[in-house]
Amino acid sequence: MDRDKDVFDDLEGMVVEEAKQKYSATVIDHFLNPRNTGIPESFDCYTYMSGICGDTIGIYVGFDNGRIARTGFVTNGCGPTVACSSAITCMVEGATLEEAMSITGKQLIEYLGGLPIENTHCADLAVNTLRGALAKMT
Numbered sequence: 001m002d003r004d005k006d007v008f009d010d011l012e013g014m015v016v017e018e019a020k021q022k023y024s025a026t027v028i029d030h031f032l033n034p035r036n037t038g039i040p041e042s043f044d045c046y047t048y049m050s051g052i053c054g055d056t057i058g059i060y061v062g063f064d065n066g067r068i069a070r071t072g073f074v075t076n077g078c079g080p081t082v083a084c085s086s087a088i089t090c091m092v093e094g095a096t097l098e099e100a101m102s103i104t105g106k107q108l109i110e111y112l113g114g115l116p117i118e119n120t121h122c123a124d125l126a127v128n129t130l131r132g133a134l135a136k137m138t
């Protein structure tokens with residue numbers, strides 16, 4: 001049993017080391033420790049969207065007094081998609097509807113400390129999903 005755990009820890013360490021060559025520390029942190037996962041107990045709007053690669057994100061948003069107070073996300077996507085979903089839910093904490101709507105993929109990528117070009121569509125998917133959810137409030 002302990003040997004299986006050691007092998008798993010070694011493999012996990014190798015994967016993380018490989019990821020560090022490609023992704024920023026912020027991306028890896030949001031992937032390994034995603035914030036606001038799952039569906040919040042209460043929310044005012046949500047939507048699901050699929051990207052060009054077929055990955056899907058669902059984002060849930062709840063407001064208190066005109067500001068975003070609760071968020072949650074689910075995804076079947078890749079590591080960068082998890083990181084983008086997690087990061088965008090953090091970016092909108094306390095934001096008004098208009099402020100959250102105005103967040104761009106470029107801003108999300110900057111927040112994450114950059115993304116490889118092949119993963120910029122993951123950021124676009126997260127932004128578009130957030131906007132799709134918020135559009136239901138207008």
Ligand code: FES
Nearest residue numbers: 053055078081122
């Ligand atoms: S959303 Fe397509 S690879 Fe991440």
